[in-house]
Amino acid sequence: MSMKKPLVSIICTAYNHESFVENALRSVMNQTYASIELLVIDNASSDRTSERIEQFCQEYPHTTYIKNAWNKGLCTAFNQGLKLAKGKYIIDLSADDVLLPNRVEQQVNYFERLPENFGVIFSNAVYINESDQILCTHFDVDENGHALDTIPSGDVYRSILERYFICTPTMMIRRSLLEILGGYDESLTYEDFDFWVRSSTLCAYGYQDEILTQKRVLDDSLSQQVFRPGSGMLESTYKVCNKAYDLNRTQAEFDALANRIRTFIRKCFYAQEFELALRFRQLLTYIEDPGVTTECIIFLCKLRLPINRIYRLYLHHNVKNSPQRKDFRKNFVIPE
Known part of the structure; x- marks a missing residue:
């Protein structure tokens, strides 16, 4: 050495x-x-x-x-x-x-x-x-x-x-x-x-x-578990977003966090983490008004639609049929 x-x-x-x-x-x-x-x-x-x-x-x-x-x-x-x-x-x-x-x-x-x-x-x-x-x-x-x-x-x-x-x-x-x-x-x-x-x-x-x-x-990589109900991935993400809220220094950073929270609310819907979606929404309201699109997703969360299995089948199909496309990175590899 x-x-x-x-x-x-x-x-x-x-x-x-x-x-x-x-x-x-x-x-x-x-x-x-x-x-x-x-x-x-x-x-x-x-x-x-x-x-x-x-x-x-x-x-x-x-x-x-x-x-x-x-x-x-x-x-x-x-x-x-x-x-x-x-x-x-x-x-x-x-x-x-x-x-x-x-x-x-x-x-x-x-x-x-x-x-x-x-x-x-x-x-x-x-x-x-x-x-x-x-x-x-x-x-x-x-x-x-x-x-x-x-x-x-x-x-x-x-x-x-x-x-x-x-x-x-x-x-x-x-x-x-x-x-x-x-x-x-x-x-x-x-x-x-x-x-x-x-x-x-x-x-x-x-x-x-x-x-x-x-x-x-x-298929069982940690990054793929974000859409599995109860995996803890989105719960951990919620904790990190709260840390980021406390660390933010500028309005631009708050704007960036708000947009990212909206993404995580959608992921909560797909993962059937409905109660967590409501907590993300509450955090978002501390920054800005959630807006129509996000409120529609929250409404769907309150309906508790069993969408998770369908969404995971969609992701799996997308990967198997287009492994070289940007969709592969966006939908399977990268937990946006």
Whole structure:
């Protein structure tokens, strides 16, 4: 391990990833960058994930491995690794994703050139399915692999409120920033929206225009559970929106949050989280009048229409029949 380069801690969280975890872990070992520590947390998998990890650790005994007796949730599992991490920079790796061989080297080189006020960098990615087939890129690219659109950098707080644009597994984060935040919020079902909201008020974000990660999309991926009633995803989102309300600094930021809340009200309708939709509406009224369209959706929520199964069938059909289209990213991959 080179002591001349900053140490990078890669925290890999796994839950029932027996088919993919070995590829994820080997993608860490295949990096062109040497100064890496790997921490793996198995969140009480019920399949052969732990067996795969143990076999890997026999080959790479310097790996730090935590095997939880029960599923403590994604955020808690990551924080377990964070408490042990020693690196200057942190990568949060899901056990079904893959780091391309030059990922860490390229990101460290980029991060080291940035001013100290940059706490997070992120890049482009390709989406793959369970068979490693490439589906699309996160950002549309030209013939040279560069993003066609201008990607937000610097103060991205308002952009984060406006839309989902960061591919989570592409991030590299300063450990000092995570320590200031106290890690991920363990009361939440998922981590990224909350992390973006809280951290982007403290630091700048940098976009690196390269494809450095393969993000796997599965039918049971966490990002797909937002439309499953009772998943807790939208409840967590409601908590984050309340945090954002308290953090907002300008009217433009309140306007962005209001528009995003309207999106989440629609998602509550599709997920049959009807009571939660009413709570989102109440939060919206603190910013502005909900408007006719939103009130119509709220009226439909009060009717408690059994729409969830139909909507999920629609999403599944859309993905299977148009995997290369923007609809794939909008309706399946990206939880707007």
